[in-house]
Amino acid sequence: MVLAGQEVINFASNDYLGLAGDERLMAAATAAIAKFGTGSTGSRLLSGHRELHRELESAIASTKQTEDALVFSSGYLANLGAITALVGKRDLIFSDQYNHSSLKNGAILSGAAVVEYPHCDMAVLKTQLNQQRQNYRRCLILTDSVFSMDGDLCPMTALLAIACLIQSST
Numbered sequence: 001m002v003l004a005g006q007e008v009i010n011f012a013s014n015d016y017l018g019l020a021g022d023e024r025l026m027a028a029a030t031a032a033i034a035k036f037g038t039g040s041t042g043s044r045l046l047s048g049h050r051e052l053h054r055e056l057e058s059a060i061a062s063t064k065q066t067e068d069a070l071v072f073s074s075g076y077l078a079n080l081g082a083i084t085a086l087v088g089k090r091d092l093i094f095s096d097q098y099n100h101s102s103l104k105n106g107a108i109l110s111g112a113a114v115v116e117y118p119h120c121d122m123a124v125l126k127t128q129l130n131q132q133r134q135n136y137r138r139c140l141i142l143t144d145s146v147f148s149m150d151g152d153l154c155p156m157t158a159l160l161a162i163a164c165l166i167q168s169s170t
């Protein structure tokens with residue numbers, strides 16, 4: 001975008017790569033609308049599934065070299081869907097206090113017990129995990145990688161080490 005006559009990258013949006021205004025994508029979207037209309041007309045479970053959805057998911061799975069992929073229409077919904085699929089009533093979630101609201105609400109919706117740890121505090125996380133892990137079936141550590149309000153990063157290497165340590169002792 002241009003701000004006060006200067007070209008800058010707008011990190012207040014999620015369009016860091018400028019794809020929303022990319023002419024190739026705009027042409028592809030327009031062609032898709034001409035062929036399929038402006039909406040899928042229903043949930044995928046009922047009448048809304050299109051072959052295009054599967055093609056996109058297959059392409060993502062192939063690019064990311066994963067078994068499969070599932071596309072959600074927003075990041076918020078992806079977090080709600082993923083968390084509620086992974087854990088339930090007999091499980092425990094440790095959640096960074098500064099997590100995005102989609103992670104917090106996904107945790108609540110899952111029915112798991114939720115414990116918030118102080119922002120990026122790995123010492124507290126480790127202590128609480130040691131104290132509580134054995135009382136639950138599964139345990140999910142939930143964190144943003146880049147925190148959206150301050151732009152700081154979670155200590156991923158330390159967090160993974162704690163998760164592996166706990167996993168190997170259960």
Ligand SMILES: Cc1ncc(COP(=O)(O)O)c(C=O)c1O
Pocket residue numbers: 074075076077079100102144146147148
């Ligand atoms: C860290 C984080 N997670 C999830 C979301 C939700 O994504 P979406 O706006 O695509 O629903 C946002 C967006 O605002 C975000 O900043």
